[in-house]
Amino acid sequence: MRYFFLATVVLVMMSGCESKEEMEREKAAKLYKEEQQKKIKEALVAKEKALEAQALAEQKAREEANASTLSKVGISMDDGKLIIDTNKAKDFFTELADGFQETSKKIDKELKEGNLTATKPMGIEVSNEKLTIDLNETKSFFESWGEKMESFSKEFDKLTEIIDQKDDNSSNHINTKDKN
Secondary structure, three states, X not given: OHHHHHHHHHHHXXXXXXXXXXXXXXXXXXXXXXXXXXXXXXHHHHHHHHHHHHHHHHHHHHHHHHOOHHHHHOEEEEOOEEEEOHHHHHHHHHHHHHHXXXXXXXXXXXXXXXXXXXXXXXXXXXEOXXXXXXXXXXHHHHHHHHHHHHHHHHXXXXXXXXXXXXXXXXXXHHHHHHHO
């Protein structure tokens, strides 16, 4: 009987140890599963933040594009649409015309007086006695004017590229519909 009792005690102890080990394994598995779920949630949150940051960057790029010279004229692009703000265009060309009129009047007045200084920023000065052309100033004027014209033409190139891309995308879309 004593052996039977000892054998029972040893079996109970062994089964108790196994259940403790099993409980520890289950606990470790549960912790592992919770950590994995937490990592998945963090990855989803990070992905959402990245999408929001990308959307903000695209919005900022659109705003910067609209702040260009073309937008001063009233021309902008948004989601593949060419938008012409006639009020801005009218104001821009009115200001431009006013500037030309003022400069024209100033040049006329100075020509009548025989002392042309309106062209001084370009490096040209005319008086009754002499005509002075400062080639360094003229060169600087034409370089800055050329840079402005170049940036303006680049903006038109970008605009035409965007329009061409939209045309290509829409024609590809139409072609795929026709094939189906």
